[in-house]
Amino acid sequence: MASGFSALSQRVPLAALNHLLADASWARERLRPFAGSVVRIEGGLPMPLLFGIDQNGLLTLADREEPATVTLTLPADTPARLLLDRANLFAAARIEGPADLSEALAFVFRHLTWDAEADLARWFGDIAAHRLTRLGRHLTNTAREGLTRLAGNAAEYAQHESGLLANREAISAFAAEVNALRDDLARLEKRLQRL
Numbered sequence: 001m002a003s004g005f006s007a008l009s010q011r012v013p014l015a016a017l018n019h020l021l022a023d024a025s026w027a028r029e030r031l032r033p034f035a036g037s038v039v040r041i042e043g044g045l046p047m048p049l050l051f052g053i054d055q056n057g058l059l060t061l062a063d064r065e066e067p068a069t070v071t072l073t074l075p076a077d078t079p080a081r082l083l084l085d086r087a088n089l090f091a092a093a094r095i096e097g098p099a100d101l102s103e104a105l106a107f108v109f110r111h112l113t114w115d116a117e118a119d120l121a122r123w124f125g126d127i128a129a130h131r132l133t134r135l136g137r138h139l140t141n142t143a144r145e146g147l148t149r150l151a152g153n154a155a156e157y158a159q160h161e162s163g164l165l166a167n168r169e170a171i172s173a174f175a176a177e178v179n180a181l182r183d184d185l186a187r188l189e190k191r192l193q194r195l
Contacts, residue, residue, distance in 0.1 A: 014051055014059050020112050021058055027108045028057030034101050040068035043076060070097030070105060 021027050035055040039062075042048040052062040073094040095102040116136065120129035158164040166174070 009047055010049060010051070010061055013049055014061060017051075017112075018058050020114055023115060023118075024112060027112055030104050030108055031057040034069075034104060037069040037101055038062045038066050039105065040071045041074065042071065043073040043078070068097070070095060070101050072105065072109075 021031075031053050032055065034053050035057075037053050038050065039053065039059075040048055040050050050062045050064060050066070050068065051059045052066075054060050073096070075092045093106075095106055117129045117133040120132050123129075124132065155165070159167050
C-alpha cells in the first residue's frame, strides 16, 4: 500500500467516490460484477489514483505493484472541466482495458452525481441546506459566466487589440490575395512557356 502523503492523497478521492457510490445503488450494482479489478486514473490530477473494486461495488485502495485492469486517462484540464464542463469531461477521457469494465466505469462516472443538499441537511437542516445549495449554484453559475466572459475578452483582445490573432475578414482577404497571386503566377508560367 502507499504510505504517508501519497496514501492520504489516495484516500481522500476514494472516500469522496465511495460516498457518492453509497447513495447510488445502481452504480454499485453496475460495478459489483467487476470485483477484484484494479482501476488506474491518471492525467489531469496531481498524481495517479489506483483503486480496486470490492464485492459490494465500492472502491478500495489498491497496491501500487498491482497491474491495472483498466486505465482511465483524463484530459490535462480536468480541474477546469469539473467546474465548467463536467458533462464533457468523460467524453474527453480515454479508457483502456476490457470493454465491459470500461463501459461500466464510463457509465458510472458520467452519471454519478452528488446530492449536496441531502448531505448539508444532515448537518444544518432542510431549510438551511436548500438555501446553501441555492447559493452554491448561484456562485458556481456566476463564476462560470465570469470565466466565459474573461475568455471571450481575452480572445477579443488577442484578435482586435494586440493583433496576435487574425479575424475572419483578414483571413478571407489573405486567402483572396493568395488565390489572385496563384492565378497571376499560372498566367506568367503560360507566357514563359510560349517564349
